Amino acid sequence: MKLRLPLFLEGDPGVGKTALATHVAAIMGIEPIRLQCYAGIDRAQAVYEWNFAKQLLHMRAEGNGTSVYTEEFLIARPILRAVRQQPSVLLIDEIDRADDEFEAFLLEMLEGRTLSIPDYRTIEIVEPPFVTLTSNGTREVHSALKRRCLYHWIDHPTSEREADIIRANVRELADGKLADDIARVVAELRTMPLTRAPGVAESIAFARAAVALQRNTVEEALEPALGLLVKQREDQELVSRRFRMGST
Template identity: 50%
Template structure:
């Protein structure tokens, strides 16, 4: 991949339609070896970008799903205590009364008993794509730890020594902006804000993902979803909901989005009762542009 156009074409071949700005950001992430920080509303294709980049580069995708309370142990490595205990019992059974405590302890902390979590796997298995998903759900301490790992692409395991990536992984961090991520982490990354696709690109995404959908139905669904995003909803639909809605219509044998079909399948695109009630009160004609 020697240009943003090459990246866009490679992503297109694996079914991800990137606009020029996103293709440029992805290209620079590869070319400069910098993490790519993708921020935007849910459903704008941030997580899908990492998966598409892995397919386009033909490398593994390793995902670290962040959540409240995540710590270094959950992200990096842990010791397999049940297997260690079985190993210790086997040693005791093999040499009853003659077990050397120091040697037994050394044998417990070897690579065979290490459980590699996503960050350690990414360092060991690189080249790969490391997806750090929803970093905004983690806390400040985990951000600081992650910044340290991304600075060196290496970690030290006290019992085993340093593990350093032979080739730095391509790192994609995503955030739904439920809170502000610290500037120190953002400075380490290239930044890109993802918008919902415009109407022609969303229609193209539908036609690519669901080849059986007609141009007319794809256009009707994409236009209706754009109206939903413009409404005052708790959870505006993303591209995934656009695809789910179209799949639901196709499963019902519909080739047109009319008021009846929209009412019957509204649960595929709206996931909060308050949002559905608001749309119903406004009327299906408003949703369909009538």
Template identity: 50%
Template sequence: MPHSTASPASDFASPAALSEALNRHAYLADEGLATACFLSLRMSRPLFLEGEAGVGKTELAKTLAAVLDVPLIRLQCYEGLDAAQALYDWDFPRQLLHLRAAEAAGVTDVQRLESELYDRRFLVARPLLRALETSTPERPSVLLVDEIDRADDEFEAFLLEVLSDFTISIPELGTVRAERPPVVIVTSNRTREVHDALKRRCLYHWLEHPAFDREVAIIRRRLPEASERLVRQVAGAAARLRGLDLLKTPGIAESLDWTEALVALGARDLDPDTAAVTLGAVLKYREDTERVAKGLDVLLDGS
């Protein structure tokens, strides 16, 4: 069955319209990201998002699924992930129960039993297969392949093959082809270089940490209960933290966590004492916390 040529980007007249739709779901995309996302939808090409952890790559996929009102299917990558874990598996316990029930019922037709064991009802669909099966001509699913840089080279090559034709071959059942390719977002924190072959298959966008004013706007959008002064202080301190040689640079996700923690404590502004007891919301390594704690006055200077 040929893929549908319709595009979910037809819901949006321009990148600006898509940006506004994302904004209504509390995701503030800059012009570059909105354009890359719009073109990915219009051209039916995977979008490869690269950048440091916490800059909003995963959140974009979640928000895009909400904007399009379609399922979000997430494949979390990790070292040792293989094709079977990403595609499908057979439900062996259910197959065994079926065999025992057949034996109890006196079924002796071996060929019939074998065909029944490999029926679709005993197949457990993993993320890639679910993404293909849930994408319809009317609405595609959103497939998030998260942190592809954590997977092995072999899995990366396999993923490239799947993204090339959006078909999966199941020897016992035949070929599964998406009625319409899912919207694909691939993310990488760049812990290793991803091969050019996969990047060439995708549109590419690098996500920077947001500029000060944009970070303030994002925090205010997500946490309207936080005071303007507190938000500006957190955004300024986060920007200065990113200028330090830390083991883990805080992203916008950590800025949001820090602000939320401060709001939970009833803070209206960020002072050294309050900052000291809440650093665990923004810094994730003991060495970073100890280093920053020694210079909180400098960190908050100008906030």
């Protein structure tokens, strides 16, 4: 944080990238402003939009002589909100879902310290927000954007660490060995050729289900709650064979 560089967090889905970014904001005592990326997102959707209904009503009432591109009609989207709020934490989630053009815009903003809004004005970023970008690695993010950031790969935690995380989030498992057993089984699942390996979020959800279903062992909870760990039919069949679920 002292370096004032954007933080680029990359790793498999569910390893806790967003949670880490949120925790950084909590350390700073700030509620993070989140921008969820998706295919086709552009500058306007991330920065601002105009209140067209209000603009139309204004033009009908006042005529065409007055400008409708003023602060009164501007709706701030996440990036503009983060620039205006000082200090602020901006979480740009799943940047790998966006396209090259949006990456180029982010790079321009991070390097130029300005934010241009057509028909309005160019805003100087006096104190830039602390920016955290996350990527699931579904596609390669441009190296120019990564070079501008402090890069950190987040791997799945060790079984011991994951058991501690489960205990911290599922207080009913604070004592006993069920949290350790869940972490061990999840670690085994991650060695299998699954379409998508379960992340920490899935481990916690499975642990909560085991408590709710009053199952005392992982094996007892696997069959009714397998869908919380693996989300593809083929993966579920593979896991069922590995753990001989449904066999007598």
